[in-house]
Structure formats: C-alpha cells, structure tokens
Amino acid sequence: MAGLEVAFACFRGGITTPQDAVVCLLHTELIRRGFRCVGGGEQPRGDDKPSELLPSDWSSSKEVYTLRYQGNGGTPVLLVKAVTDDTSPATLLFNLVSTSTQEVMDLTVNLVEHVDAEQLQVFDRVFRDEADLVRQVHARLLSFPGGAAEPRAAEERRSRREEEEVEEERRRRRREDRDPLRLPPRHPNMQPHWWVGGNDPMVPPFSVGGADLDPFGSHGGGGMILDPLRSGFPRSGFDPSSGIPGILPPGAVPPGARFDPFGPVGRPGPDPDHLPPPGYDDMFM
Template sequence: MKMAGLELLYSSVASQIVSANDAIVCYLHWCMIDNDFKCVGYGENVPTNETDVKKSELLPRDWNTSQDCYTLRYQPNSNHDNYLLKAIPIDGTLLVHLMRLKDEKVCNLSIDVNNYVNSQHLNNYESVFKNLDELHEKFETEIISDLRKQDSKTSKGSSTLIDERLPGNQQGYRPYANDPLRAGPPRRPHAERQPEWGEPNNPLDIGTGDLDPFHPGGTGMFMDPMRAGFPRGGIPDPSAGIPGRLPRGAVPPGARFDPFGPPGHGPDSAYRSGPDPDHLPPPGYDDMFG
C-alpha cells in the first residue's frame, strides 16, 4: 500500500532515532496523521488555554527523550478533543494505548518490534521497515476501528435516551413502560401535577391549629375534639371517655382539652359514634371490620 508522507516524516527525524522502538513510534505518529489527527505536544500535561495548542504533522521536540515510555498528545482536525498516545517497551514488545481524555475511552495494541523493524538500518528509510502492510492493518483494526466502534455505541446510547422521552424531548421524564427502575404507577409530568400542599394565605397563621382547638382550618391535636367522634360543628363533651360527667366549670371555656379515653364511650355519653376501630391501619391491612 502507499505510505504517502511517511518517507518525508521519517527522514526529518532520522538523525534522532536511536532504537527500533523509536522507528515504531515514528510510524505510529504517521498513522495518526494519516487518520486526520494532528500532534499537539509531548507529555501528559494538556494546556488549559486552547490558544496555546498548536497542531502539527511533525513530531514534537524531545518526543523520544524517554526510551521507557513515549507519550504524545493528539487532537482531531475536526475538534479539540485531546487524545493521549502512550507506547511502553517491554521485552521486545511495544504496548500501545490510545486514550480519549474527556471520557477515558482506551484502545490497545501490542507490537512485536522485531517483526516490523530492521534494527541494523535505523537511519535508512528504504531498509528500516518490514511487513508494514500487516502493521498498518493491526493499527487500523485495533486502534482506529475500535475507537470508531466506541463512538458509535456512545451515539447510539444517546439517541436511545432521546427516543424514550416524551414527545418534544421533555428533559428529565421517561414513560413508565420504559423505566425499569420505577416501582409505582406512572407519574404525570411536572406541568400536569398539582401541588400537594397549598401555601397559607397568611404566613403568621402557621401553627395556629396547634394552639386553638376551634381553629377553622383544623387542629394539630391527635385526639381532635372537633373530629374524633363528635359531630362537626358541635360542642365537645369534656367528660367523654370517663364514667359519669365532670362537674360544671371543671374545664375552662375555650381551653384545649384532650379526652381521658376514647370519646363517645362513657355510660352517660350522648355520643355513641366513637372512633373507627380501623383507625390508622398499617399499609395494606385487610379491613376486617368493613
């Protein structure tokens, strides 16, 4: 296959190449350029200011200073996503990792250096490489194709999420039928829901029901004399729940009074309705008195 530009690239750094690993890294750099990437520097530190980034087809200065780990940064021609290419030599094998920094997606490639480089001809482009077609296919399959597959999965996942939303793509709401995490019945969209608790007309009125048993809005007492067995609007019987009746004046008028027992069950009580035997049943309780 044609390797347009590889000879020019290799010749520009031939004097810097001191090992077979250098030759492979130079070739990997050309593969990135051939796939519409540009090199933006050496090392892992990514500039925070985009104006400091200069895209180039050339290898950066000091690209092979460390023979233990090669680290090059790239960006596509179409955007400013940062990619980190690392090549680590281990016992004649070069382990290559390409990672997209924004989501840490990684593609890997293992290269047996002696299969693709003649170490005796490092400074001669005509003789330094061998089996380049095979190496190029490995790079395209295990790096570029794998990267595109990951991009395709990400795009497909995003489109699936959009399709599951309401018409008009209302954010944050998914139909009940497509939500495996919802245990209860489907809820209406926020726009259709009514507030469960109304705002008081007078903020100073909050808590008045706990202080005034005859408050028109209802009281906070658990045993409410206006609701527990007494006809609404009637006068509570202060002797409810005890034998006989309390003497007149035993309970000051208007005082908060909680009955001594279940209201409406005294022997002389005129109120026989009493509380519901199923008062506050547990959730799901079968009403045996119904």
C-alpha cells in the first residue's frame, strides 16, 4: 500500500506489538483517503490540530486505541476505537463511528494470521498478507456513505476516468495517423505503418495502386481524380468567361470559375462522312 512504508518508518518506535502494526496500517489508509488525525481520546481537546501524524501517545496503551479523524473541510469526524482481545487466537476489534451519520462500522483482525510478531521492526516481513488486510479495511471500515472518504474516492475515480479518456483519444489519433485511407493525411511524408523496408513505397514497382490510396496526389505522383484544369499539361489561352461561339454566350461562365470543357474548343467537329462503316452504301445493310 502506498505510504505505508513511510508511516511504518515514522512510527517504528511505537510499534512493539502486532496490534500497533495494524493500527498504523489503518491510520495510513485513512490519511491516503483524505482524512487527518486530530488527536487521541473520545472527546475533542483545545490543542486538536489536523495532522498526518499519529499523536505522540498513540500506542501507550496496548489494550485500547482511541483516535479521532476529520475529513476535508473539517467534517465529518470519525472516531476509531480498537480493542485487543488476548484470547486464542489474539484479535484486534475495530469500531469506526461517523459522528455526522452515527453509522458504525466494525472489523475483527486475526493478529496471528496477518502479523509476524517476530518481525515487527522489519517492514518487508511484518505483514503476512498485507493486500488481504487492506481489502478488509476497505470493505468493512471505509465503505460508509456520507463520509469524506466518499468524495475522495469519487475524485480518484473521476481522475482515473479522465486519464482513460485522454489515453483513448491518443490511441484514436494514432490509429487515424496510421490509416492509409484517411484523407488528407496528417503526415504526408510519413510512410504508412504497414511499410517495412528501405524502399520508397511511392516509387515503382511499389507504387502500383498508389492513386487509390492517394486520390488527391498529395505525394506528387498524381491521384485518381481528373481535373483538366490542374492536370499539369500545357493549357491554351482559352478563357471560358468570353463565351464559346454558337455554344455559350459571353459571361455565361463567371471569371475565375472552374469550367470543364464539354467539347473540343476552337477545333472543328468531325466530318459526318469521316471513316464511314464498311458497306454503309449497301442498300441491304
């Protein structure tokens, strides 16, 4: 659990029994969820001050632990009481009371099962199953509604959701950048993701079918869309806005407008008798 090792190092001098270690773990989880410890005992005192540290006398009694916490904004106040039961197996009984809702949560921790009493000063070995103990704390003590832990958890969920949305947007953009059919390409000079090798995919014979992938000719090789006025071939000085005798009157095409010729301009049409079909003058045809 994040922060537990630091807390364990800070409070090591007060950790002399298995129940001390478990109380330290619960305190760390409450701090991580946004609570601050305001002191020991059941009643508020004049020197109460929210802190991430435990009171100096937090483990003076190995039989009963009483700590008070408050959430963001000063409310609600949580009263945590832990009582040691020395019967076999030794257990630690937790009661957590929210003063705002009067809701009571409880948890019983088997000390022998979760704490190695011979390794109390070695953080890596003191807890036998830290993950399971943290899970029980979440499920039995910190699941109450209306507490400061709820907004904290909601904020964490919202932050994770926003991070997931940002990452999904990045993945979507990467997919679009790699899509060879996307027009216009975001990176015209970037080779497609499916191209492996040192050859230029736009140079024959690798460019076969390239016009289908690049219809606008953004790579300079020409596309699949025919634009007679932008084909690159020499153009005559014909101005469609001046009209075409016998076809279009002057001004029919606005100056500068695109005009696709619908017939040979300035050239006579074909002779009707030019290249007649064989036998065209045969009366039996």
